[in-house]
């Protein structure tokens with residue numbers, strides 16, 4: 014059944030078939046934001062505390078389990094920060110836990126709704142000034158249906174080119190029936206090439222990730238830069254801007270802080286699964302995940318319990334032998350992580366090679382990144398897509414990249430990154446990606 018579905022989807026690498034798919038998916042897309050149904054965060058605050066050890070972080074989780082909290086950032090390592098959003102009614106309870114555990118904390122956002130409103134205003138402002146063009150998709154955050162329009166526009170304009178091709182296809186449908194769209198960009202010169210797989214948007218609210226992938230797509234398809242030309246000479250590129258479109262649309266239209274997918278959970282009124290805790294390589298909800306459907310890191314009832322991770326996992330397995338590297342983009346914190354993340358004792362035998370390729374990417378970038386093995390150097394989290402790519406699909410160079418911001422330069426914003434930052438973050442990350450591809454090609458030859 015699974016194979017049959019996959020075969021059918023693969024035949025969709027033709028624009029004609031894709032347009033039929035688009036007709037279907039527009040019908041399930043919510044096209045206009047309705048402010049009356051948006052969850053507001055008036056008076057909500059974000060607090061940043063330093064977590065000195067994994068033990069202290071675990072104690073915090075347990076002591077705060079009765080408080081309605083939304084984690085914006087969980088510590089990846091000792092002395093990393095814990096950033097947490099709380100409503101006005103639970104502020105005293107949160108402070109009491111900080112005090113009990115002797116955790117120093119500071120309030121970094123004094124009204125979350127203002128932060129969200131500011132982002133909406135910036136998006137509106139950029140949209141009003143934009144002249145319609147393919148390039149205009151790269152400088153703002155967009156709806157799911159706009160992202161699909163963009164992929165189609167890239168594909169049809171490249172179809173006129175003799176050199177570079179861009180095929181759009183679906184790897185499967187989400188819980189709500191949206192297509193998980195991927196684009197393959199390649200030069201058709203009759204040579205079989207190794208591939209690089211890039212995705213973004215597994216976590217709904219981390220909007221900079223899809224925006225950066227959208228920028229990569231633009232550069233690969235249209236740039237005349239000689240590095241890009243070399244990258245297309247050396248590799249086929251699979252790019253998926255939005256792994257979790259259901260959650261993304263919900264974060265745009267209803268709840269800006271939404272992280273998970275949108276599946277209904279048995280015996281619970283809480284929706285959604287953390288897709289990046291649901292992949293089936295050493296899946297373990299007790300390692301950085303949760304068995305509680307109301308938690309943001311709910312790992313699912315079993316591995317691959319949701320279509321978003323299942324479809325991507327199938328794609329990786331099918332194309333594993335040709336894909337040599339996988340980069341999955343998240344935000345925030347500026348981390349460059351490599352497997353394995355499922356346990357603190359699991360270290361990839363070739364970790365030194367993974368670390369050195371990560372350093373090659375980060376070296377020419379202007380943003381600094383912490384590079385580390387997910388579980389060994391940093392706190393473990395099982396069920397991640399990077400572990401599955403490497404452990405189950407044999408994709409040697411597999412990474413999770415947590416994009417900016419890290420620090421509070423210009424004021425703390427967490428995962429709310431002004432759309433005016435998109436071109437800056439995308440250009441810097443592209444500089445790193447060029448170095449990554451050049452070094453990977455050198456290693457493969």
Ligand SMILES: [Zn+2]
Nearest residue numbers: 216219343344
């Ligand atoms: Zn994430």
